[in-house]
Amino acid sequence: MNTSKLQAFATDARRQLMNAVQARLDAALVPNSDAQVDDPRAFDFLQHEIERAGGGEEGRRHVVERYAYRWFNRIIAFRYMDVHGFTGTPVVSPAGLTSMNGLPEVLAAAKRGEYDDSTVFSLRGNDKAKERIEGLLSGSIMADDPQGRAYGLLLQSECRFWNRNLPFMFESVVHESGRVDELLMPADLLAEGSVLRNAVEAMTPEDCGVDDPSGNVEIIGWLYQYYISERKNEVMDGFKKNHKAGADEIPAATQLFTPDWIVRYLVQNTVGRLWMQSHPDSQLYKNWDYYIQPSEDGSTENEDILNIQTPEELTVCDPACGSGHMLTYAFDLLYEIYEEEGYASSDIPRLILKHNLYGMEIDERAASLAAFALTMKARSRSRRFFKKQVEPNIQRIAPISFEEGDVADLNDLYQVDLDFTVWNTYAKADVYGSLIQPPQELVELAASSPESEDGIDTLFDPLLREHAEDVFTQTRYLARKYAAVVANPPYMGAKNMSGELKQFVQDHYEDGKADLMTAFMLRAICFIRRCGFWGMINLPSWLSLSSFEKLRNILLRQQYIASFLDLGRGIFGTDFGSVAFIVQGTLSKGRKGIYRRLYKGTILSEIRSVHAIEKLFLDKKFNVYKIDQEAFNSIPGLPIAYWIPEEQLSLFENAKMLSYFAKPKQGLATADNNRFLRNWYEIDHANFCVSATSMQTALSSGCKWFPTQKGGNFRRWYGNHEFVVNWFNNGFEICNFTNASGKLKSRPQNLDCLFIPGITW
Incomplete structure (x- = not known):
């Protein structure tokens, strides 16, 4: 996959789309514009959205950023489906899929008088669009750019049609934001050098995985990272000027795309290990290159395990799922498990999406891409998947707030007496995300409330009921216990957090308050079922710094570190080192964990390629340490000092500490x-x-x-x-x-x- 070409495409697409959406927004805001006259409902929603985002220039910038990205998601989604043949008639691609000069086939077909009357144009509303398209192409309707306008209507019609199967990517025009999508649709998509034409060049059929039975949805994750890279740089530059990260900055500041082999390590040693524990006769592990066989040294005969009888019980959660990379590989591994158990191949994708995979994300755009990637995984395995109408369990943790009067109505509607604070649990959800632990009374109400509107009093405001249902849905995700949790959590030190985020983390995750990543470690412990496994990749600072001693105390005395990779520098480019690890949600005394130092020597100063680090991992004899984590308890400060030989570790237990004899002090430092x-x-x-x-x-x-x-x-x-x-x-x-x-x-x-x-x- 040519990632440099993808990067150039995505960063250029962001600039182009923001300029194009800005132009459409400026035209819409002119007094008595066509947008105000033709669709006053959408225009009113647009104005309210600008005001909610701060009004003025700040509010307009927020709207431009949001809708430009929504159109980027749509264009790359259509391109991916075009090359795999899912769209029937290619929507953004030419008939041959690779021609840079050819018209999108859906437009070329319309010029020949060919329309998908049995599908796309059978929809109510699209029939009128068809009449207008025909008029523009025949010349009976005059326009400055009849072909471009006709294509715009074709593209809108396709978006409306695909809302049935991909509502998270193509929002219904019943909702105001879906109507604003059409109002702000970029112009000149057919022009030379446009985003649409560049997508055809950058997203080659090979890079999209046409030769792979399961496709290559990894390309979606790379495009997400590259699209927001300039915004990430802006936020990081702001940190140097003492700016703090709030809702608008957190997604860009904390997004990092995880290398594929790290994802496989995390999933194989959580989901895979759970299955192997309960099904020791399974041979699947032989195909898992990154699976670490449990250590036999010092293991107990009756190992405490989470008994998984059927594949449906293997629930997997990514609480900060980004574009869904962890979950899409989990899909592949789960497919193997279902297949080994004899399930019908046509049923497996539906079962996985319904029962196994759960993702949460604060970034609307990333959540849409994650749901899309999983749907593409399912469709690649089952030709009839779209007819099954199964949506992935990807939940955007969105801000929802109520006024005092709303709270009174909600209590009447659901016959409860919850206070204002409980109903507003998600008022700042775009800042706190899945770190929110919903109060028990809200959990109980969400569990007892029907998931549809059947039986709900229709006298109350439908919008209020809709927001309440959103509260219940988010609560179900956040209150659930999962068999496995995998994540590349956001990294952000307390000094860069906004005041409200810093206070929230301090109040709810005192022992991990110094960084978001360590708060997510504590959150994973809450998410996991007893004896389940959770795995993460993050930074190594928590291994030894005194500010994380209480966190280490929890890990060493309540959890079992099954395996640990000290990756050194290079996994995320010029990083300061990273670690990946697997933890079981119970303490298992007597069992040794397996630790790997994937760099030579004791200093991690050298920056290596991702492939070079992977190669060291695949050398099964390179820097392997087996140790009972109880040994760390004898070291002052509880550092995860896995490399210390056993004879030296015994000194901490049996010998007198230096402090018994003397008190070490800082010597003279002159500063020059x-x-x-x-x-x-x-x-x-x-x-x-x-x-x-x-x-x-x-x-x-x-x-x-x-x-x-x-x-x-x-x-x-x-x-x-x-x-x-x-x-x-x-x-x-x-x-x-x-x-x-x-x-x-x-x-x-x-x-x-x-x-x-x-x-x-």
Whole structure:
């Protein structure tokens, strides 16, 4: 797959589509515009959306960003379906699928008088569009660009038709936002260099996986990452200026596309391991290149497992699913399991989407792509899948809020007495996402409420009922327990969080509050069924930093780390290192975990390619450590120090700590060694004192230079007495050393320890 070509296409498409949507928005906002006259309902919704997003320039920018992306999603969705033959008549592609100059086949067919009357144009409303298309193409309806306008109507008609099978990608015009999609549809899609024509060039049939029975939906994830890359750069630049991340910034700031082999490691060792535990005679694991066989060292005979009898019980959740990469591979692995169990191949895709896969996401655009990718997986395995009308369980965790009067009506409608705060659990859902843990009374109401409107009092506002149903749906996703959880969670330190997000994480995830990724680790523990498995990839900071000691305490004393990969640098480009790991939701004493250090030496400074790191993993003998995590409990601070040999680990249990004998202290730091240090042979020895035993005797000596230790090369018996320091007047110059702005540069510490006997290193 040519990712550089995809990147160029996606970043250029964002600029083009935003400019095109901006032009349509500007035209719509002109007083008495055609948009206001032709569809006042859509126009009113558009104005309200601008106001809800902050109004003025900020609100318009938000609307342009949102609808440009919605059209990007539609165009790449049609291109993917065109090359796989799912659309029948190609919608954005020429008949040969690859010609850069050919018209989209749906337009070429219309010019020949050929229409999908039994499908697309059998829909109510599309028949009128057909009449107008025919008029434009015949010349009976005059227009500046009749062919372009005809194609716009064809494209809108296709979107309306595909709403039946892909409502998450092609919103119904019954909803106002679906009507705004049409109002802001980009013009000039047929022009040379347009997004549509560039999609044909960039998304080749080979890259879309036409030769693979299950397709290649990975291309969707790459396009998502590349489309938002410029926005990500804007947000990251803002962090350098002390801007904080709110609802608009979080998706771009935290999105990272996970390499395929890491996804396979996470899924095979959670979903796959659960199946193998309950079905030890299965031979499927032999095809799983990234599956780690459980360690036999020190294992207990009666291993505590989650008993999975049927494939339907293997529920898998990705609480920050992005474009769905984890779930689409989970689909493939689950398909193997169903197939091995003898299920009919035509039924398996429907069963997987209905029973097994669950994703949550705060970014509307990513959630749509995830649902699309899973649907394409299902359709590639079953030609009749679209007739089964099964939608993927992908839930956008969206903000929903109610006024005081609404709360009173809701309590009357559902005959409950929930307070304002409970009904507004999701008021900030676009900031908190799946970190929200719904209150128990809301969970109980959602469980008892019917999932359709049957039996609901119709006297109440339909929109209010619709919002309440959305609350219940989100609650069901967030309250459920899953057999497996897999995720590449958002990474964001507390310093970059908005005030409300920082406070929320501190209130609900105290032991992981320093970063969103560690808050998601604690959330995974809540999501998982007892003895289920959860797997993640994130940053290594939580392994040893003191700010995560309480988190490590929870992991080591309540969970079982089954396997762990220390990946070093390079998985996400010029990153600072990453780790991937599998954890079981119960403590299993006596079982050893398997740890791998996938870099040479002990320092992870070298940046390697994803393939190079994968190659080290596939070398089953490279840097393998087997250790009982209980050993970490004996180390102060509970670091996950998996590389320490057992004989050294035993020292922490049996030997006295250094603190029993001495208290380590920071030595002298000058902040400018070139200024304050000299070699002993560079100074006037008449001004050199070697006999001071305290700060007082040093001061009374009147000398400028005193011995200081900085270590050095190996010396067997004696040496490294090389440096002297300017400590005249008890270090007055060092203690008052400032930068150009007058801020102190040095801060000498532990002055009471100077000039007394000790050990330095």
